[in-house]
Amino acid sequence: xxxxxxxxxxxxxxxxxxxxxxxxxxxxxxxxxxxxxxxxxxxxxxxxxxxxxxxxxxxxxxxxxxxxxxxxxxxxxxxxxxxxxxxxxxxxxxxxxxxxxxxxxxxxxxx
Amino acid sequence: xxxxxxxxxxxxxxxxxxxxxxxxxxxxxxxxxxxxxxxxxxxxxxxxxxxxxxxxxxxxxxxxxxxxxxxxxxxxxxxxxxxxxxxxxxxxxxxxxxxxxxxxxxxxxxxxx
Numbered sequence: 301x302x303x304x305x306x307x308x309x310x311x312x313x314x315x316x317x318x319x320x321x322x323x324x325x326x327x328x329x330x331x332x333x334x335x336x337x338x339x340x341x342x343x344x345x346x347x348x349x350x351x352x353x354x355x356x357x358x359x360x361x362x363x364x365x366x367x368x369x370x371x372x373x374x375x376x377x378x379x380x381x382x383x384x385x386x387x388x389x390x391x392x393x394x395x396x397x398x399x400x401x402x403x404x405x406x407x408x409x410x411x
Numbered sequence: 412x413x414x415x416x417x418x419x420x421x422x423x424x425x426x427x428x429x430x431x432x433x434x435x436x437x438x439x440x441x442x443x444x445x446x447x448x449x450x451x452x453x454x455x456x457x458x459x460x461x462x463x464x465x466x467x468x469x470x471x472x473x474x475x476x477x478x479x480x481x482x483x484x485x486x487x488x489x490x491x492x493x494x495x496x497x498x499x500x501x502x503x504x505x506x507x508x509x510x511x512x513x514x515x516x517x518x519x520x521x522x523x524x
Contacts, residue, residue, distance in 0.1 A: 332511075343506075343517045344504070344506075346513075346514065
């Protein structure tokens, strides 16, 4: 799996958009970008994943650059409940291998 | 989405005793499940991969005789921490794979006194 790099922490005001960057410059053509988050003392929660097109679901949007070397997770209207550690993971869409977690970005949303 | 449960959600035990943690996929069958461990202020660390009907594959540095994993059915995997010691106190999280997706349980907080 390609290495990903994320800032250790970010702050966001409640109601504003939270834009979380991820660098994955060595990503290979068949590797997807996955985003998970972990709220304190809970298991990780799936947010979104994508290959090369931008993706949107009810939780977030994923913007992947054309060269696929970086991506941005966007929470359009952050709430206090979005305070969590966000993990960006690059991996192939295949069965059998586990997700490997880096250090992630701690997002703090404040009122 | 797919749901993974864990039981118990927390457990306190005395040093030297064994503790079993159950992981269940509630609405799907999982041929592959994973066990992670997380220490305070650290990220999740993969301990082992559990395949239904076969022996688990352990990550380097994880003692297979101490952390016994059984995946006897397509919906249940168990992790038994044998002869637990205070340094085994941690947050244990299981995960189940369905196709290309991986779903996580809520975690089990183990405290060894």
